[in-house]
Amino acid sequence: MESEAPDRPASRRHAVIHTDGSCAGNPGPGGWAATIRILCDDGRLAEPVVLTGRVAATDSNRMEMVAAIEALKAFPAGTATVFSDSRYLVRGMTEWVRPWKSRGWKNAEGRKVRNRDLWQELDALASGREIAWTWVKGPAGHRENEDVDRLARAAATAAA
Template sequence: MRHITIAFDGACKGNPGPGGYGAILVNERTGAEKIVKGREAATTNNKMELSAAIAGLNALRPGAVVTMLGDSRYVVQGITEWLPGWKARGWKAAGGKPVANVELWQALEAAVARHESVTWEWVKGHAGHGLNERVDEIASREAERAGAKSGRELSWRSY
């Protein structure tokens, strides 16, 4: 059985604005790593967080035992707590409004279903967790590249 840890993160410079995501996949037996990343010129932070988790899970062959590490309460609580209620209400939030980013939540649910098991752990961002710090840097670089490609000047200090 393959045991994989995936650290995932998304970043957006402006919300909406240029965004990027990254995931670091670590094979727990061998220590081998794989990096998955991407960017969009106009997106939101929540979309990038979800995209990071989806891309990480989809980069694996099906059937793995996966531990997901992320600093996004939106993703971790969404997949572990809110998703069953959304589905039961026909993809409506508790207040009756449509769930935001429903297509990404459905894609995440499908990505999870490909594996033997997936557990989710929230880690505090910018608190010295090695994998989280690294994946944050990847996501931020991708967001910067997305901004450069779109012609937008970005200042890291202004966000």
């Protein structure tokens, strides 16, 4: 990704990221996908970097989270806007993580937070960075969301 905006230091780049996760059954074989497009100095978006993966046995929430984790790992510096059709992911990162951490990773009912391992990894990857977590209705005519949805479903099918 360095070559896509060579005049801008990595810490000042902005990425537009679309993520999705899918499961063939819930739980079941899962897949995830993400696209990363760097905002160029001239205002246009670079060609997308496409990431996908699959897991033999998982659930859809974990796949949604893994898609975001892998995208942030691939774009480790700079600001980002992450688009997801997962309310679980977006609300988790914008509303729930801070209170969970303050309660020792317990939810409001005092129970252990589900998927704590992934929430902690996401929190660490987002720490110190400006990331806008944006929910999009999907699939509902949002081209980039439909692209990652198709890729995630294909990965889940391949994992079956």
